[in-house]
Amino acid sequence: MKQVKEYIAQNQERFLEELFELLRIPSISAQSDHKPDMIRCAEWLRQSLLAAGADRAEVMPTAGNPVVYGEKIIDRSKPTVLVYGHYDVMPVDPVDEWKSDPFEPVIKDNRIWCRGADDDKGQSFMHVKAFEAMVRTGTLPCNVKFMLEGEEEIGSASLYKWCEENRQMLSSDIILVSDTSLIGWDTPSITCGLRGLTYMQVEVTGPNKDLHSGLYGGAVANPANVLAKLIAGLTDEKGRITIPGFYDGVRELSAEERTDFNKAPFDLERYKQALDIDEIEGEEGYTTIERTGVRPSLDVNGIWGGYTGEGTKTIIPGKASAKISMRLVPGQDWVRIGELFKAHIEKIAPKSVKVKVETLHGGAPYVTPSDLPAYQAAVRAMETTFGKKPLPYYSGGSIPIISAFERILGVKSILMGFGLDCDAIHSPNESYGLDNFFRGIETLPYFYRYFSDNK
Amino acid sequence: MKQVKEYIAQNQERFLEELFELLRIPSISAQSDHKPDMIRCAEWLRQSLLAAGADRAEVMPTAGNPVVYGEKIIDRSKPTVLVYGHYDVMPVDPVDEWKSDPFEPVIKDNRIWCRGADDDKGQSFMHVKAFEAMVRTGTLPCNVKFMLEGEEEIGSASLYKWCEENRQMLSSDIILVSDTSLIGWDTPSITCGLRGLTYMQVEVTGPNKDLHSGLYGGAVANPANVLAKLIAGLTDEKGRITIPGFYDGVRELSAEERTDFNKAPFDLERYKQALDIDEIEGEEGYTTIERTGVRPSLDVNGIWGGYTGEGTKTIIPGKASAKISMRLVPGQDWVRIGELFKAHIEKIAPKSVKVKVETLHGGAPYVTPSDLPAYQAAVRAMETTFGKKPLPYYSGGSIPIISAFERILGVKSILMGFGLDCDAIHSPNESYGLDNFFRGIETLPYFYRYFSDNK
Numbered sequence: 039m040k041q042v043k044e045y046i047a048q049n050q051e052r053f054l055e056e057l058f059e060l061l062r063i064p065s066i067s068a069q070s071d072h073k074p075d076m077i078r079c080a081e082w083l084r085q086s087l088l089a090a091g092a093d094r095a096e097v098m099p100t101a102g103n104p105v106v107y108g109e110k111i112i113d114r115s116k117p118t119v120l121v122y123g124h125y126d127v128m129p130v131d132p133v134d135e136w137k138s139d140p141f142e143p144v145i146k147d148n149r150i151w152c153r154g155a156d157d158d159k160g161q162s163f164m165h166v167k168a169f170e171a172m173v174r175t176g177t178l179p180c181n182v183k184f185m186l187e188g189e190e191e192i193g194s195a196s197l198y199k200w201c202e203e204n205r206q207m208l209s210s211d212i213i214l215v216s217d218t219s220l221i222g223w224d225t226p227s228i229t230c231g232l233r234g235l236t237y238m239q240v241e242v243t244g245p246n247k248d249l250h251s252g253l254y255g256g257a258v259a260n261p262a263n264v265l266a267k268l269i270a271g272l273t274d275e276k277g278r279i280t281i282p283g284f285y286d287g288v289r290e291l292s293a294e295e296r297t298d299f300n301k302a303p304f305d306l307e308r309y310k311q312a313l314d315i316d317e318i319e320g321e322e323g324y325t326t327i328e329r330t331g332v333r334p335s336l337d338v339n340g341i342w343g344g345y346t347g348e349g350t351k352t353i354i355p356g357k358a359s360a361k362i363s364m365r366l367v368p369g370q371d372w373v374r375i376g377e378l379f380k381a382h383i384e385k386i387a388p389k390s391v392k393v394k395v396e397t398l399h400g401g402a403p404y405v406t407p408s409d410l411p412a413y414q415a416a417v418r419a420m421e422t423t424f425g426k427k428p429l430p431y432y433s434g435g436s437i438p439i440i441s442a443f444e445r446i447l448g449v450k451s452i453l454m455g456f457g458l459d460c461d462a463i464h465s466p467n468e469s470y471g472l473d474n475f476f477r478g479i480e481t482l483p484y485f486y487r488y489f490s491d492n493k
Numbered sequence: 494m495k496q497v498k499e500y501i502a503q504n505q506e507r508f509l510e511e512l513f514e515l516l517r518i519p520s521i522s523a524q525s526d527h528k529p530d531m532i533r534c535a536e537w538l539r540q541s542l543l544a545a546g547a548d549r550a551e552v553m554p555t556a557g558n559p560v561v562y563g564e565k566i567i568d569r570s571k572p573t574v575l576v577y578g579h580y581d582v583m584p585v586d587p588v589d590e591w592k593s594d595p596f597e598p599v600i601k602d603n604r605i606w607c608r609g610a611d612d613d614k615g616q617s618f619m620h621v622k623a624f625e626a627m628v629r630t631g632t633l634p635c636n637v638k639f640m641l642e643g644e645e646e647i648g649s650a651s652l653y654k655w656c657e658e659n660r661q662m663l664s665s666d667i668i669l670v671s672d673t674s675l676i677g678w679d680t681p682s683i684t685c686g687l688r689g690l691t692y693m694q695v696e697v698t699g700p701n702k703d704l705h706s707g708l709y710g711g712a713v714a715n716p717a718n719v720l721a722k723l724i725a726g727l728t729d730e731k732g733r734i735t736i737p738g739f740y741d742g743v744r745e746l747s748a749e750e751r752t753d754f755n756k757a758p759f760d761l762e763r764y765k766q767a768l769d770i771d772e773i774e775g776e777e778g779y780t781t782i783e784r785t786g787v788r789p790s791l792d793v794n795g796i797w798g799g800y801t802g803e804g805t806k807t808i809i810p811g812k813a814s815a816k817i818s819m820r821l822v823p824g825q826d827w828v829r830i831g832e833l834f835k836a837h838i839e840k841i842a843p844k845s846v847k848v849k850v851e852t853l854h855g856g857a858p859y860v861t862p863s864d865l866p867a868y869q870a871a872v873r874a875m876e877t878t879f880g881k882k883p884l885p886y887y888s889g890g891s892i893p894i895i896s897a898f899e900r901i902l903g904v905k906s907i908l909m910g911f912g913l914d915c916d917a918i919h920s921p922n923e924s925y926g927l928d929n930f931f932r933g934i935e936t937l938p939y940f941y942r943y944f945s946d947n948k
Binding site: 069131132219245248249250253260263269273277316329337341342344347351353355361390398466 | 917
């Protein structure tokens with residue numbers, strides 16, 4: 039593996055220049071005016087795969103944003119790794135909280151600052167460059183396929199159908215993904231569990247127009263007050279979610295499992311300090327690691343209604359809305375949870391308003407078994423470059439498509455991410471460590487080697 | 494009074510053209526970028542008062558928007574009417590709900606459609622034209638003073654001090670105001686009660702940035718969820734406000750008063766139909782007329798936090814905010830209510846967030862006694878032009894400055910407004926009936942006559 043390491047060292051500067059080109063494309067999937075940027079980004083990646091050594095690379099259309107597919111087949115009798123990543127990024131608002139242009143990468147404090155620097159352009163691009171390094175040094179030990187989608191941040195809507203239509207082309211032995219974080223730079227980890235997600239939107243409509251709050255105040259239901267009551271009622275004073283049936287199927291950990299689970303290092307004071315909060319808050323009777331790893335949650339992601347400008351306006355808003363999402367754990371079906379949520383809101387809403395409840399997107403929870411050979415290969419690869427055995431980690435996040443891969447393609451995934459919590463993905467001032475980027479490129483070829491040897 | 498009526502008839506078209514010029518000035522006091530429009534509007538009114546026959550008219554600076562003062566003194570031994578009105582208007586958002594340009598008046602269905610058509614440019618301008626008609630026909634029976642302010646919609650902040658500094662200049666026997674509505678075109682009324690107002694803003698801050706709702710969901714307090722709980726807790730299931738001390742000093746009506754009070758015509762089915770709602774909602778044990786007339790209320794006027802754009806964004810917002818106002822009745826002190834609100838929110842907020850609570854503006858409730866000679870003059874004037882004796886009306890709205898006039902200037906006010914509920918003041922598509930506008934101009938000179946005769 040010496041040649042690979044040297045190749046990476048010799049090409050560091052070019053790798054960064056290329057990544058910066060990719061980062062400059064504002065590929066925000068949630069906002070339809072960025073549609074041309076999605077196409078541009080996909081085409082850029084197609085060329086990048088060809089330049090890295092792919093035999094074939096295509097921008098494949100879907101009903102939404104295209105999927106970039108690429109492959110290099112060296113020998114059909116050898117195993118095949120299917121790399122998954124996404125080139126779409128989150129919106130950048132509130133824009134005024136960014137310390138530099140969200141789409142002009144800058145290097146500062148040994149980090150790359152830009153939307154997508156980590157999630158997931160930075161992490162996906164590590165795979166392209168690791169692939170290039172193996173191809174150019176003649177060390178690629180197996181077949182490689184890439185699928186890079188443009189809708190992960192909005193629920194991967196088109197990828198499900200695309201996978202179903204391309205089952206044959208996507209045949210593989212393992213799916214390899216870098217879209218997660220390490221517990222810490224000194225505590226490498228591999229994500230073995232992901233929470234599922236059900237993302238809802240609730241719209242409460244009262245009077246047919248904004249009303250004068252003096253002339254009508256006290257006599258007519260205010261949709262914003264009603265929405266607040268509906269949201270407040272979704273959790274109780276113990277931090278439990280009150281939707282009937284919500285916890286059906288959720289398994290409680292055994293005492294032994296809990297002990298193991300809480301072995302991951304966690305420093306509450308540093309956690310609070312990093313977030314600038316005086317107290318944490320969550321479901322009674324669980325630790326923070328359990329609350330995000332194995333317990334479901336419910337969060338308002340956005341809320342709006344009435345006058346939100348400067349000064350005052352004395353109105354009863356005609357409408358108020360909220361985006362509310364729930365993280366799910368094994369045993370919970372995301373579609374069913376959406377139905378329960380909708381039925382519950384419709385039941386508890388007063389007759390003085392109309393409510394509209396819709397599911398925007400979602401996905402099932404996922405678990406990687408620790409006895410999977412590919413998981414063992416990933417453990418060895420990280421142990422080699424980090425000098426420490428990585429811990430299994432149960433992330434609170436969701437990559438809804440991962441459980442679908444198993445269902446549609448019949449293939450398990452390895453979630454070997456190199457991000458850190460401080461990368462502030464989804465927030466203003468996202469960043470990715472230069473060390474993380476290059477350590478990732480260096481680690482991946484070891485995975486290919488150990489995985490192929492094992493097969 | 495025949496000459497006055499003829500003069501109005503002969504000048505109808507010009508009166509409207511002038512009003513349209515006034516309406517075209519987008520004098521939104523809540524938005525600081527409209528500052529130049531405020532100045533322009535004040536200067537326009539100054540010239541309009543001089544043209545109507547004032548001896549003197551000035552644009553008088555304040556710390557905020559200027560006050561337009563004008564007067565015509567015919568004889569110091571005669572009584573003096575002080576006309577109050579405001580030239581500032583409410584913001585126009587949501588702009589896309591307007592059927593025509595908010596600042597380009599159009600006449601349709603015998604109504605003037607424009608922001609400010611009623612509140613309060615249309616109603617204030619009736620006074621200028623009624624004054625002109627009396628001056629030009631030699632029938633003005635007393636002295637007249639005008640004060641037209643530019644901050645009513647944002648709490649009249651500068652007018653309090655301006656009144657204190659100009660007490661002598663403003664000496665008068667009665668203050669006459671048209672900034673309220675009739676119960677209906679067939680049910681004329683004079684507003685005898687106004688609710689007070691305390692307008693608050695609450696900001697809930699959690700983590701120091703937006704967080705990924707997967708990685709942190711369930712473990713960290715979500716400011717939007719907390720805000721919803723805080724708001725939900727401000728009212729109970731009987732529609733009562735739960736802030737300790739809130740109802741102290743609020744007097745319950747006697748059985749007899751309630752009977753009288755509920756004599757005003759009210760058609761619940763028409764009310765619901767006009768607002769497009771299936772059920773009304775309010776404090777248990779009170780009628781709709783009581784709920785808006787003599788009971789306090791609490792409304793969210795605006796709420797915002799997190800991602801409110803198209804699609805989805807999986808974040809825990811770092812902040813969430815709401816504008817919340819309370820309408821008050823006699824016995825409640827608006828400053829004290831603001832303090833109680835702040836103390837209550839600070840007490841019930843969990844330690845997992847920080848809250849900032851501020852009073853944006855407010856004003857005291859007001860009542861006009863029905864045995865006041867000026868009130869009797871107003872009743873006779875309206876009876877003359879409407880052919881029906883007007884009812885006393887307790888409006889749910891607030892004109893905070895009215896109670897301050899009594900405190901600072903020692904003078905009572907008559908609230909003789911000519912608007913209708915359907916005028917949609919403060920909403921998109923505000924309008925004012927042409928009949929209302931001209932009936933107002935016709936009625937006001939009768940008030941001057943009867944009031945001067947009585948004195």
